[in-house]
Amino acid sequence: MEGKYYENPFCDYAPNKEKTVKEDGELHGEFVENIKSVSVTLFQKLNSSLGEMGKDDYSVYTGTSGIAFLYFLMAMKLKKPEYYKKSLKILENTFPRLKNRRVSFLTGDSGPLALGSVMYDRLGMPEESLRCAHRVKEILPTIVSLNSDLPDEILYGRAGYLYSLLFMNKYVGAGTIENSVIKEVVTAILASGKNRAIREKRKVPLMYMWHEKYYLGAAHGISGILFLLLQAREYISQSDLQNAVRPTIDFVQDLCFPSGNFPSSLGNSNDRLVQWCHGAPGMVDLFTLAYHVFRDDRYMQTAIHCGNVVWNNGILTKSYGICHGVAGNAYTFLTLYKSTKNPLHLHRACKFAEWCTSYGKYQSRVPDRPLSLFEGLAGVVYFLTDIQDPEHALFPAYGL
Numbered sequence: 001m002e003g004k005y006y007e008n009p010f011c012d013y014a015p016n017k018e019k020t021v022k023e024d025g026e027l028h029g030e031f032v033e034n035i036k037s038v039s040v041t042l043f044q045k046l047n048s049s050l051g052e053m054g055k056d057d058y059s060v061y062t063g064t065s066g067i068a069f070l071y072f073l074m075a076m077k078l079k080k081p082e083y084y085k086k087s088l089k090i091l092e093n094t095f096p097r098l099k100n101r102r103v104s105f106l107t108g109d110s111g112p113l114a115l116g117s118v119m120y121d122r123l124g125m126p127e128e129s130l131r132c133a134h135r136v137k138e139i140l141p142t143i144v145s146l147n148s149d150l151p152d153e154i155l156y157g158r159a160g161y162l163y164s165l166l167f168m169n170k171y172v173g174a175g176t177i178e179n180s181v182i183k184e185v186v187t188a189i190l191a192s193g194k195n196r197a198i199r200e201k202r203k204v205p206l207m208y209m210w211h212e213k214y215y216l217g218a219a220h221g222i223s224g225i226l227f228l229l230l231q232a233r234e235y236i237s238q239s240d241l242q243n244a245v246r247p248t249i250d251f252v253q254d255l256c257f258p259s260g261n262f263p264s265s266l267g268n269s270n271d272r273l274v275q276w277c278h279g280a281p282g283m284v285d286l287f288t289l290a291y292h293v294f295r296d297d298r299y300m301q302t303a304i305h306c307g308n309v310v311w312n313n314g315i316l317t318k319s320y321g322i323c324h325g326v327a328g329n330a331y332t333f334l335t336l337y338k339s340t341k342n343p344l345h346l347h348r349a350c351k352f353a354e355w356c357t358s359y360g361k362y363q364s365r366v367p368d369r370p371l372s373l374f375e376g377l378a379g380v381v382y383f384l385t386d387i388q389d390p391e392h393a394l395f396p397a398y399g400l
């Protein structure tokens, strides 16, 4: 992994030693003040550069809707309702540009529409909110058809569409998307995985492919799909949960490298990438949730190993961002902290946040979309805002 990450310069957690987390788990006032002031400066920098952001990319991932997502988070966390309006303004510019080409929350039409549905609801416009939800449901026939080459992964596929549905039901309210609709999507994802596994005579019950490879990570791979399925478990039968989802989680777990990291795809023996999209950082959500659902301690052990890998090898040289950078990797610790309440993990997240306060300084290349939510500055502001309320922090467009 040489050259991919900086040696971690920070001390690990020792009670009362570092000014990050108090013993009761509360963040240190000085730390919060520092993070607040840096995030305000970075947010100003982002705002003053937004004119440079191309309007051709409307995605949440690298385009204008990602900025709308950031405003949504800031409206909630900083209790600034005027940001809902700012978010909506961006989204309303987006709606006429939607091209019906992609389906997922991160790169497709369902992301801006789901966000729009939430923003209209927050601003007291229920009819417009429902109209957005309806437009998302119009994509359903494309999703449930298994005769197309639509993938199942998060970034472009069915699991990324499922996120949009769950997102609206969480933030607009249960029933915004009917249970029957969510069930259809979940059933299609399971059927697609079963079909491939049977066709290829696999021992594992579910198998998924993207671009001719069996990816394992969060963005394109099996673990991201399984994480979305587990979050939608109330729509899955006990039999599928126990006999299809769980054995596939076990299959992924067995692919763990001795280091605690994971390969980016099946058959790839390079222990190289430690980032949300490929490797341990995106896996931690799956294994912590698997622990809570199935109450098997081995899942938690795997999750904790993911945390150690990220602590040692997760200060990446290439980016500060969410998808394959330090801010995204820091969510590994926030997930572990929320699950275990062990201040060690929160301390680690704080230290990665401290690293992010040097934004731009230690970065070997400029991202293609330097202002965006998943590759650039907006993502760092998102993380620095989110960590101030660690109990409720969530990796954007992934956790619910």
Ligand SMILES: [Zn+2]
Pocket (backbone or CB within 6 Å): 219, 275, 276, 277, 278, 323, 324
């Ligand atoms: Zn990435």
